[in-house]
Amino acid sequence: MKPKLEELKVGFLAALDNVKDDQGLEELRVEYLGRKGKLGDILKGLKDLSVEEKKDIGAFANTVKAELESVFKRKQAELAHELAGAKAQDEWIDVTAPGIAPEPGHLHFSTQAIEEFVDIFKQLGFVRVRHPEVDWDYYAFEALNMPKGHPARDEWETFFIADGDKVMEGEKGKMVLTPHTSNGQVREMEKGYMPLRMMSINKTYRRQADVTHVPMFHQLEGLMIDKNVTLAQLKGTFDFFVKRFFGPDREVRLRPHHFPFTEPSFELDISCNTCHGSGEFEGNRCRMCKEGWHELGGAGMVHPNVIRAGGLDPEEYNGFAFGWGVERCMSMKSGMNLRDLRIIYKNDIRFLKQF
Numbered sequence: 001m002k003p004k005l006e007e008l009k010v011g012f013l014a015a016l017d018n019v020k021d022d023q024g025l026e027e028l029r030v031e032y033l034g035r036k037g038k039l040g041d042i043l044k045g046l047k048d049l050s051v052e053e054k055k056d057i058g059a060f061a062n063t064v065k066a067e068l069e070s071v072f073k074r075k076q077a078e079l080a081h082e083l084a085g086a087k088a089q090d091e092w093i094d095v096t097a098p099g100i101a102p103e104p105g106h107l108h109f110s111t112q113a114i115e116e117f118v119d120i121f122k123q124l125g126f127v128r129v130r131h132p133e134v135d136w137d138y139y140a141f142e143a144l145n146m147p148k149g150h151p152a153r154d155e156w157e158t159f160f161i162a163d164g165d166k167v168m169e170g171e172k173g174k175m176v177l178t179p180h181t182s183n184g185q186v187r188e189m190e191k192g193y194m195p196l197r198m199m200s201i202n203k204t205y206r207r208q209a210d211v212t213h214v215p216m217f218h219q220l221e222g223l224m225i226d227k228n229v230t231l232a233q234l235k236g237t238f239d240f241f242v243k244r245f246f247g248p249d250r251e252v253r254l255r256p257h258h259f260p261f262t263e264p265s266f267e268l269d270i271s272c273n274t275c276h277g278s279g280e281f282e283g284n285r286c287r288m289c290k291e292g293w294h295e296l297g298g299a300g301m302v303h304p305n306v307i308r309a310g311g312l313d314p315e316e317y318n319g320f321a322f323g324w325g326v327e328r329c330m331s332m333k334s335g336m337n338l339r340d341l342r343i344i345y346k347n348d349i350r351f352l353k354q355f
C-alpha cells in the first residue's frame, strides 16, 4: 500500500500546483481527501492487513495525510492572499478623498407655512387638532346649517366617495373629501370640553383648478367657544395673526359677507402691501389689489344652530370661527409674487428649493 500512498501524494501535489481558485481547491479536496476520496479508497485495504502491517501502514498513511493537508492549507492561504491583492487593485479606494455630501432637503413650502401658523396661534392658546379629511356630509354641511338640498352647498364643489357607481352612504349621510376644514367645528364641540380654542389644519379638496385654485389645498380652521365671546376678540385674533405673519404694517378689515354657519359673517381682508390699503400706487390704480385690500378667508360668530349641533346650549355658549387657505395665504406674503398657485404641487425642485 505504501507505493499507492506515494503515488497518491505525487498526484495530489501535481494537481495542487495547477489549482487557480477556491473552486478548484475544493474539487481537489473532495477528490483526494473527501469521505469518498482517493485516500479513503486506499485505506479501505487496511482491514485485510495483519496487525503489524496495519500499525506500520497506518502510521505512514497518517503522515501522508497530514502532509497533504498541510500543503493544501498553505495553498489555500496563498490563493486568499492573491485574491485580496487582485481585489485591492480593482476596488481601490482613496480613503483620504473628500466624501460626496448628500444635498440637505427641507420641509415643503406648505408645511413651513403650517408650522408658522401653529407657532403664532399657540401664543393665543389655540391648540392644533386633527379631523378626518374623508368625512360624512353631516359634518361638512348639515351640522353647519346647510341641510340636504341647500343651495349654498354648491359653492364647495365637493368630491364624493363612490364604490363603483354608488356614492358611499352611512348614518351621517354621504361620504365626501372634505371641501373645507369647517367639518372640524361640530366634531370638536362634540368632544365635550369647554372652553375650546382649536386650530384644525388639514387637506381639503374641491373640483377646481386654475391660477388661484388647486384641487387639493390646505385650510386652517380656527374656533373659539366660550361664554360671552365677542366680535372684538375675533378681530383681535385676526389682527394678531396678520401682524406676525405678514408684518406690523399690514392692516385688517372685516367685510360683511354670508356663510350659513356663522352669523354675522365676514370676509377677512388684509391691506395690500404695495398701496397700503389706499388702492393707489404712484398716481395710478394699484395693479396688485385694485382696491387696497386682499381677501384672505372667511369668518364670523358661530351660528346658534351649529352650537346646538355640537351639543351645547347657544344661550350659554357662543364663539367665533375663521378659516383660510394655507397656499393662498402664503402667496400673499411680501415678495412672494406667485402667479400660478398650481406650481406649489408640481414637484418642481427649482421652485421648492427657494423656500
Ligand code: FA5
Pocket: 179, 180, 181, 182, 206, 208, 209, 212, 213, 214, 215, 216, 217, 219, 221, 259, 262, 295, 296, 297, 298, 299, 300, 321, 322, 323, 324, 325, 326, 327, 328, 329, 341
Ligand atoms: C370656507 O371654506 C369656509 N369654511 C371658511 C370659514 C370658516 C368661514 C369659518 C366662516 C367661518 P371659502 O370657500 O371662501 O370659505 O374658502 C376659504 C379660503 O380657502 C379661500 O379664501 C381661499 O384662501 C381658500 N381656497 C378655497 N378654495 C381653494 C382652492 N381651490 N385652492 C386654493 N385655495 C382655496
